[in-house]
Amino acid sequence: MNNKINIAIDGPASSGKSTTAKLLANKLSYRYLDTGATYRAATYLWILNDKIDISEFQKVFEKSNIEIKFDGLKQLTFLNGIDVSLEIRNQEVTANVSFISSLGFVRTSLVNLQREFAKSKSVIVDGRDIGTVVLPDAELKIYLVASIEERAKRRHLEYQKMGQQIDFDTLKNEIANRDKLDSEREISPLRKAEDAVEIDTTGLTIGDQVNRIYKLALKKINEHN
Numbered sequence: 001m002n003n004k005i006n007i008a009i010d011g012p013a014s015s016g017k018s019t020t021a022k023l024l025a026n027k028l029s030y031r032y033l034d035t036g037a038t039y040r041a042a043t044y045l046w047i048l049n050d051k052i053d054i055s056e057f058q059k060v061f062e063k064s065n066i067e068i069k070f071d072g073l074k075q076l077t078f079l080n081g082i083d084v085s086l087e088i089r090n091q092e093v094t095a096n097v098s099f100i101s102s103l104g105f106v107r108t109s110l111v112n113l114q115r116e117f118a119k120s121k122s123v124i125v126d127g128r129d130i131g132t133v134v135l136p137d138a139e140l141k142i143y144l145v146a147s148i149e150e151r152a153k154r155r156h157l158e159y160q161k162m163g164q165q166i167d168f169d170t171l172k173n174e175i176a177n178r179d180k181l182d183s184e185r186e187i188s189p190l191r192k193a194e195d196a197v198e199i200d201t202t203g204l205t206i207g208d209q210v211n212r213i214y215k216l217a218l219k220k221i222n223e224h225n
């Protein structure tokens with residue numbers, strides 16, 4: 001079977017993109033790229049540089065190197081040759097990532113890296129602007145949404161698993177704030193592509209969610225045979 005299509009999955013924070021994309025990638029034997037990790041690495045670089053002025057940061061960023069590598073199916077994110085996959089998930093990075101990802105020079109560079117990854121096809125890419133900007137020609141575009149309560153619960157669980165205790169209301173506010181910043185920024189805001197299929201994951205099991213998209217993917221793959 002020639003299953004060479006690309007799948008774009010967009011949606012707000014904690015709408016289930018990465019869990020869905022990982023499971024779907026397994027089922028289809030596709031590769032999966034979490035683009036949020038690249039913006040998180042840029043944010044971690046800014047924090048490591050004591051949140052310097054943005055004009056100074058641009059110079060540092062341009063001399064730095066963000067890379068994505070794979071350990072089997074597991075995505076690893078490298079900053080200047082060092083594996084920062086764990087560090088980029090911390091609360092301080094999360095609190096600052098919407099700001100850093102709104103910068104034009106950061107987006108231009110990281111979008112190139114993301115497009116390079118998708119050249120080989122048979123990839124699933126998740127983010128905020130994949131269907132609209134990064135891969136506007138993706139054969140299947142999904143836009144995931146979920147209620148803010150549900151998303152805060154998911155994020156809370158994720159932090160618990162990492163051994164971090166974060167207050168539920170703080171998380172809810174942080175998600176609402178990120179939604180606002182991500183959808184109101186000038187460059188490549190979070191937006192549903194016109195040809196994307198919207199799925200509300202509130203109350204759906206992860207199995208249901210993945211199966212729905214899997215069926216849509218098989219249909220597209222058949223159409224491309």
Ligand code: DC
Nearest residue numbers: 035036037039097101127128129178
């Ligand atoms: O998916 P995530 O929560 O790890 O993403 C972190 C942030 O990165 C998100 O708040 C906005 C930004 N982002 C973006 O601007 N464009 C993308 N394609 C992916 C993420």
